[in-house]
Amino acid sequence: MSLMQTEYTQAPPATPNVMIIFGAGGDLTRRKLVPALYHLCAAGLLPESFAMLGLDRLELGDESFRDRLADTLSESVGSAYSADVWERLRGSLHYMRIDMLADQDYEELCERLTRIDAERATEGNYLFYLAVPPSLFGEITNRLGEVGLLHESDSDWRRVIIEKPFGHDLDSAVTLNEAMHRNMDEEQIYRIDHYLGKETVQNIMVFRFANGFIEPLWNRHHIDHVQITVAESVGVEHRGAYYEEAGALRDMIPNHLLVLLGFLAMEPPNSFEAQAVREEINKTLDAIIPLTHEQVLTHSVRGQYAAGTTAAGEAVNAYRDSPHVDPKSRTETFVALKLTMDNWRWAGVPFYLRTGKRLAGQYTEIAIQFKRAPTMMFKDTDTDQLEPDMLVLRIQPNEGIQMSFGAKIPGPQMQVGTVNMDFCYEDYFGNKPATGYETLIYDCMNGDATLFKHADTVEKGWEIVQSVMDVWQALPPRDFPNYAAGSWGPCAAGELLRRDGRRWRRIQTEAATATDCTGSRS
Known part of the structure; x- marks a missing residue:
């Protein structure tokens, strides 16, 4: 069951896991992913046995990595920020320098994850988040596959989230899917779209x-x-x-x-x-x-x-x-x-x-x-045309x-106006508070692919x-x-x-009076 079905009931925490973020030094991690983890932590939806391991080329230790994230977190989450929640999350955040194209670094990654499993009791469940250019998707998953980090057993799971773009045309999308499938089953791949x-x-x-x-x-x-x-x-x-x-x-x-x-x-x-x-x-x-x-x-x-x-x-x-x-x-x-x-x-x-x-x-x-609606019954009234209902x-x-629909305007004459519910x-x-990523990360941790692209x-x-x-x-x-x-x-x-006898709906924003030649209807 997705978080969307349990948002306002008591949703259980996700299963124990380590979330490994490739490209952890980038804006996506600071502005979206860590704030999303913060909101999940505040809602009690992260498991006690959880860790996040950031990977990038920056020379950082765990503490300096945590400090970098702390500098932007309070601004990202705004009034929802709580020092107590951040302290609970902070201790689960780790960092490792990695050259994403160096085979030997993936051997070291295996060793680091083994130590985190022992320290945090994460049971060998790994969620890899590739916050990197699409050109690296195949390179990274090949190396993860070669060192056995994508192999699942009856007692653990391994999943990979990738960000769009998923190719730049049909041929490249097919090639990318083939590259991903060389090391994983389709059920292990979670193509994320934050709109969902x-x-x-x-x-x-x-x-x-x-x-x-x-x-x-x-x-x-x-x-x-x-x-x-x-x-x-x-x-x-x-x-x-x-x-x-x-x-x-x-x-x-x-x-x-x-x-x-x-x-x-x-x-x-x-x-x-x-x-x-x-x-x-x-x-x-x-x-x-x-x-x-x-x-x-x-x-x-x-x-x-x-x-x-x-x-x-x-x-x-x-x-x-x-x-x-x-x-x-x-x-x-x-x-x-x-x-x-x-x-x-x-x-x-x-x-x-x-x-x-x-x-x-x-x-x-x-x-x-x-x-x-047909207007024949209104032919003898002041209503010469009915506006269409709109949802x-x-x-x-x-x-x-x-929902907008027609209603009678008060008065002695039959006049119809548009009202809104x-x-x-x-x-x-x-x-x-949300970034759009909370539900998706939570669902991936629980193996629910409903909101991810096949x-x-x-x-x-x-x-x-x-x-x-x-x-x-x-x-x-x-x-x-x-x-x-x-x-x-x-x-x-x-x-x-x-050309079809229709008009764009005019979007009612503070800029509704902006220059508009699109034929929008108010």
């Missing part, structure tokens, strides 16, 4: 399948279309070199957005067990119709941000002026796609996806627009669910976007940059929906 640690993402399944009034409406007969938006207000910051190689399409669509679509559109699984859920997600991705090269020209939009102004009034530079970015870069920082499915439930229902950097707000949501699943910020997680359950899921995601990548590579953009920083993206994104 968000409560609302996990709640999609509960909302759909635990409420009898929702599932009968969740199909082509009642739903007009779906919009999935992942908007980022930040630019590429210090990731220019990476972003020049990846771009918004590779960075976001096969990973975050298609996984959200999979949870939203899948058929009911037989249970919430990992295999059943992942099989249904894979079936859903299989049903997505890949765009032909001709359709890429009409069903996709790419953009790159120019200089502009943020919601706070701060002037920001264009993408091409960012460090390590080509001054004539053709890399996209915005993507919008129209996808359809070939299955019984969703035939004819378009799914519109958009994501971008330097947009008007930091916002992730799924908007489900229902078909309009919005807010993933960040202010995680929650909003709004559920916010914080209002009902409190604002639990190899097939990764490859199907790349199959869906491969034709888009091929066409965009063959036909470089002529109009970059084509949207101002602080706007909601290029005007062509609005045209993508306007």
Whole structure:
């Protein structure tokens, strides 16, 4: 059972283990992983028999490593920080210098883990977290396999978490999966996507399948279309070199957005067990119709941000002026796609996806627009058109669910207005401190792979976007940059929906009045 099902009941601590982090000197460890372990410790979800071993090239001892983490931890966890909790966690943190490509260092790693097992009673259970560039995934797992650290027995387990990107196209994703499978079974590999640690993402399944009034409406007969938006207000910051190689399409669509679509559109699984859920997600991705090269020209939009102004009034530079970015870069920082499915439930229902950097707000949501009600009975009233009902699943910020529908405006005449019912997680359950990694790390420690990607899921995601990548590579953009920083993206994104007689939902943020030519509906 996942932590998502036990968050507000008494969840048991995870099984004893050592969490070994390759790349422990990096930002991910300091800003996300150690704060996540801190929150698990505060909630009583880490076992007493637990240790974390950080690995990197830095010359550090255990105490200096702990001090480095302490310097940033209080800032990362904010008001939730407790000196008592940190002291409990601090003693379980260890460090070892390692050259990740040196065979002899892995022999020393075996010896260090044997000593930690004896000191902390961790029972030989190892969780390896590869917070390193993907080019090292195969190198590291090969060496771990050669020294026996990936071999499981009846009395212990060995698991590996890897971060995206899982390849940069279909061929590289297949090659990466083959490299990982040379040393491990698929059941030992946990491909992490921190979006799946968000409560609302996990709640999609509960909302759909635990409420009898929702599932009968969740199909082509009642739903007009779906919009999935992942908007980022930040630019590429210090990731220019990476972003020049990846771009918004590779960075976001096969990973975050298609996984959200999979949870939203899948058929009911037989249970919430990992295999059943992942099989249904894979079936859903299989049903997505890949765009032909001709359709890429009409069903996709790419953009790159120019200089502009943020919601706070701060002037920001264009993408091409960012460090390590080509001054004539053709890399996209915005993507919008129209996808359809070939299955019984969703035939004819378009799914519109958009994501971008330097947009008007930091916002992730799924908007489900229902078909309009017939207006014939209102023909003799002042109501000439009914707005469609809409269900919005807010993933960040202010995680929650909003439903908009028609209601009569008070007065002697028959007039219909749109009203909202709004559920916010914080209002009902409190604002639990989280990085998005707590649930995922806890689940991995307990062997629950429900919220992690299967190899097939990764490859199907790349199959869906491969034709888009091929066409965009063959036909470089002529109009970059084509949207101002602080706007909601290029005007062509609005045209993508306007051609179908639809509009993007206007996201209500403090920047709702930002420059917008996307045809958004308030």
